[in-house]
Amino acid sequence: MHAISDTIKEDHRELEACYEKIDEKAIWQNQFAWELAHHLCAEELFIHPVFEKRLHNGKEIEHKDRGEHQTKLKKFQDTRSSNPSFIPAIHDLMKVLGPHIEEENFALPALEQMLSPQESDSMSHSFARTKILVPSRSHPSAPNNLPLIHQPR
Numbered sequence: 001m002h003a004i005s006d007t008i009k010e011d012h013r014e015l016e017a018c019y020e021k022i023d024e025k026a027i028w029q030n031q032f033a034w035e036l037a038h039h040l041c042a043e044e045l046f047i048h049p050v051f052e053k054r055l056h057n058g059k060e061i062e063h064k065d066r067g068e069h070q071t072k073l074k075k076f077q078d079t080r081s082s083n084p085s086f087i088p089a090i091h092d093l094m095k096v097l098g099p100h101i102e103e104e105n106f107a108l109p110a111l112e113q114m115l116s117p118q119e120s121d122s123m124s125h126s127f128a129r130t131k132i133l134v135p136s137r138s139h140p141s142a143p144n145n146l147p148l149i150h151q152p153r
């Protein structure tokens with residue numbers, strides 16, 4: 001026998017326990033992972049095809065670090081904020097993202113040169129809209145193209 005009030009109270013204790021385990025680092029970890037997963041996916045969908053179609057070496061420019069980004073992102077997502085490896089994991093991830101971010105100094109100007117202002121505007125809207133489509137977690141074996149599948153922890 002298990003009284004309903006006990007069941008409800010157990011639920012309340014679970015919620016309190018979850019609440020106590022939430023910290024700011026975990027919240028920002030989720031936010032960071034979501035932003036990065038969205039960003040990589042949106043680039044894959046909208047930016048890479050333009051490079052591939054219009055640049056002779058477009059494919060190698062856009063695909064060379066993708067696997068490493070996904071692997072490091074997964075490792076970061078799987079590391080609890082209380083784990084001593086948490087800060088090293090995010091530093092590790094940012095280290096591999098550094099060259100990707102620096103590409104904005106030459107890849108993005110090259111991209112804008114390939115596009116009309118209307119095309120650029122249209123891609124910008126499509127890019128922003130992918131936020132509702134992308135998975136909340138990344139995975140090294142995640143597909144490179146749609147359909148995107150949520151990867152459970």
Ligand SMILES: [Fe+2]
Nearest residue numbers: 039043100101
């Ligand atoms: Fe990027």
